[in-house]
Each structure stands twice: as C-alpha cells, then as structure tokens.
Amino acid sequence: MNIYQALSESYSLLINKSKTYKLDCEILLADTLHIENRLNLFSNLNKKLTENEINTFFRTIKEREKLKPISKITKKKEFWNFEMDVAKKVLIPRPETEVLLDLVSKVFKKNSNISFLDIGCGSGCITLSLLGIFSNSQGEAFDISKEAVMNTQLNLKKYHKLNQVKVFKRDVFKFKTHKKYDLIISNPPYLKKSDYINLSPSIKIYEPKNALVSDSKDGTMFYNHIISSYKNNLKLNGYLAFEIGDNQFKKLQKLLSQNGFIIVSKFKLINDQIRCLLAKKIKNYALQ
Ligand SMILES: C[S@@+](CC[C@H](N)C(=O)[O-])C[C@H]1O[C@@H](n2cnc3c(N)ncnc32)[C@H](O)[C@@H]1O
Structure with missing residues (x-):
C-alpha cells in the first residue's frame, strides 16, 4: 500500500464520522510517518508504507472513528509557537486561549521580565507561551x-524553561501565598453543568470534565474566588487576565470594579460573546 492508497482508504472510513475527515486522515498519516508538514504527503504519493506503518495508521483511524480528538491521538497540539505535548487527562489547548496571550503581550513592554502566576495550568500552554513572549x-x-x-513540567522541560517556573499541585480554593506578581492569568473551568450536557460527545468522552465545568450556577465560581482572594497578590498596576464563558462578562465587570480593577482590553467572538478580558489593578485594598 502506498500513501495515495492509504489516504483514499482512510478517507472512505472517516467520511461519515468527521466533517474534517480529509484533514484528519492527512494529519494522522503524517504523524505516523513522522512527516512534519502534511502537505509533503502529496509529493510522495507513490511511497510504499511498511506493514508497521499501515497498522499504526489504521489503528489511529479507528480511534478517530470513535470520535477521539486528533490531539488526543497524536498527543500533541500546536499552540502559540510551540508544539505542546498533551496528556490523556489534560485539556487540549484551545485557539481562544492564544487570544488571551495576545492581549497580555500588548500591555507589557517587549522583553520585559515579568513575574506571573498561572492558575489551572493544564498542559502548560499559557505558562510556556508567556515565557516565549517574555523570555527572561x-x-x-x-x-x-x-x-x-506533570504535563506542564514536561512541556517546560522540552523547551528548556523548567528553571524559570515553579509548578505545583494545589487547589485554587485552598492555596495562599504572600507573593506579589505582575500578572495573574487563568483559564479556569467556566461551563455551567447545563452547558456541559450540550457539548459534543468527542469532548465529553475524551476531555477531563473538571477542566471544563464550574460547579456554580452561572459558572463564575473560579473568577469570584480569584478576584477576591488573589487581588492582594497582584502588584499595583499589575494585570489579571481571564478567559471567560458566555454571558459572564457583565457580572465579572462589576466584580472587578468593586475590587479595584479596570478592564483594559477584551476579545469578542463572532457571536458577540466576550471570551477574554484583561483587567488592571488600580487600587490597593488592605489585606483581609
Ligand atoms: C480550562 S482548563 C485550562 C488549562 C490550561 N490553562 C489551558 O488554557 O488550556 C482548567 C484547568 O483548571 C484546573 N482546575 C480545576 N479545578 C481546579 C482547582 N480547584 N484548583 C486548581 N486548578 C483547577 C483543571 O485541572 C484544568 O487543568
């Protein structure tokens, strides 16, 4: 079997399973053959596959037939300028989160050395990208x-950045520190239980629920806690950066203002929902 035949056969297996079936097959075959750019498949259509390559490739196609996300099959995802390794029980980094980094990259001077806290670091995509932008x-x-x-540590190690970040296991609702940061950033769980029910099976089967769902009625439990309990860990004129869920902006805007913040930038999706916000701490409150 050559590349052309493998692709044709795999297309026919996935055509009714995925809207992006061609792309899926090409990514999976390129990954099996360790070809960096999938387009290179098309300049090698006559190349014969080994028995082992055929078995591996069609095993991945079977996984995709069961709706497993591509990144959970290849165990990697492009994010910012990095190729993130993504572990089984860790959320796949999403493109919206890159926008959050884009907002942050505009408020600090290029090459400035900032101190930051990433709450709910997941794969480490935010932490690693911050070090990509503010390298020291x-x-x-x-x-x-x-x-x-472990996933964050692995990705930091892969890019030789582990010595710049302390990574640890903690519950945001229990962790306390006296440290002051220039930036506190978080993409916490923000879905309401009712929103979770409507997610695609692919997400519900293969992504960790506790990375997505917030127990509170409106999904804002994490933000309420981070704003009120971590505000004293931000330096004056420091920034708080959040990825947020649908219909949460107004409530958070009020909460931020009551806690001494002003919103300096935000990102709106095509459906008018605000997905990312950046707030500046403009008042100091006494420690409670
Ligand atoms: C939406 S994911 C974001 C992961 C990563 N920062 C990203 O942007 O892809 C939320 C993360 O918060 C973590 N998390 C959930 N509850 C937490 C808690 N009580 N304390 C700390 N982290 C928590 C989850 O394990 C998950 O990794």
Whole structure:
C-alpha cells in the first residue's frame, strides 16, 4: 500500500464520522510517518508504507472513528509557537486561549521580565507561551490535577524553561501565598453543568470534565474566588487576565470594579460573546 492508497482508504472510513475527515486522515498519516508538514504527503504519493506503518495508521483511524480528538491521538497540539505535548487527562489547548496571550503581550513592554502566576495550568500552554513572549520572566503555575502538573513540567522541560517556573499541585480554593506578581492569568473551568450536557460527545468522552465545568450556577465560581482572594497578590498596576464563558462578562465587570480593577482590553467572538478580558489593578485594598 502506498500513501495515495492509504489516504483514499482512510478517507472512505472517516467520511461519515468527521466533517474534517480529509484533514484528519492527512494529519494522522503524517504523524505516523513522522512527516512534519502534511502537505509533503502529496509529493510522495507513490511511497510504499511498511506493514508497521499501515497498522499504526489504521489503528489511529479507528480511534478517530470513535470520535477521539486528533490531539488526543497524536498527543500533541500546536499552540502559540510551540508544539505542546498533551496528556490523556489534560485539556487540549484551545485557539481562544492564544487570544488571551495576545492581549497580555500588548500591555507589557517587549522583553520585559515579568513575574506571573498561572492558575489551572493544564498542559502548560499559557505558562510556556508567556515565557516565549517574555523570555527572561519567572513564574509559578499550579493545577489541582497531578497529570496537568506533570504535563506542564514536561512541556517546560522540552523547551528548556523548567528553571524559570515553579509548578505545583494545589487547589485554587485552598492555596495562599504572600507573593506579589505582575500578572495573574487563568483559564479556569467556566461551563455551567447545563452547558456541559450540550457539548459534543468527542469532548465529553475524551476531555477531563473538571477542566471544563464550574460547579456554580452561572459558572463564575473560579473568577469570584480569584478576584477576591488573589487581588492582594497582584502588584499595583499589575494585570489579571481571564478567559471567560458566555454571558459572564457583565457580572465579572462589576466584580472587578468593586475590587479595584479596570478592564483594559477584551476579545469578542463572532457571536458577540466576550471570551477574554484583561483587567488592571488600580487600587490597593488592605489585606483581609
Ligand atoms: C480550562 S482548563 C485550562 C488549562 C490550561 N490553562 C489551558 O488554557 O488550556 C482548567 C484547568 O483548571 C484546573 N482546575 C480545576 N479545578 C481546579 C482547582 N480547584 N484548583 C486548581 N486548578 C483547577 C483543571 O485541572 C484544568 O487543568
């Protein structure tokens, strides 16, 4: 079997399973053959596959037939300028989160050394990207999930950044520190239980529920806690950056203002929902 035949056969297996079936097959075959750019498949259509390559490739196609996300099959995802390794029980980094980094990249001077705290670090995509933007910075990143902590450490190690970040397992509702940061950033779980029910099976089967769902009625429990309990860990004129869920902006805007913040930038999706916001701390409150 050559590349052309493998692609044709795999297309026919996935055509009714995925809207992006051609792309899926090409990514999976390129990954099996360790070809960096999938387009190179098309200049080698006559290349014969080994028995082993055929078996591996069609095993991945079977996984995709069962709706497993591509990144959970290849165990990697492009994010910012990095190729993130993504562990089984860790959330796949999403493109919206890159927008959050884009907002942050505009408020600090290029090459400035910032101190940051990444709450709910997951794969480490935010932490690693911050170090990509502000290369000599120092940070701390934590997550309640052991797999996430290990995944973040692995990705930092891969890019030789582990010495710049302390990564640890903690619960945001229990962790306390006296440290002051220039930036506190978080993409916490923000879906309401009712929103979770409507997610695609692919997400519900293969992505960790506790990375997505917030127990509170409106999904804002994490933000309420981070704003009120971590505000004293931000320096005056420091920034708080959040990825947020649908219909949460108004409530958070009020809460931020009551806690001494002004919103300096935000990102709106095509459906008019605000997905990312950046707030500046303009008042100091006495420690409670
Ligand atoms: C939406 S994911 C974001 C992961 C990563 N930062 C990203 O942007 O892809 C939320 C993360 O928060 C973590 N998390 C959930 N509850 C937590 C808690 N109580 N304390 C700390 N982290 C928590 C989850 O394990 C998950 O990794």
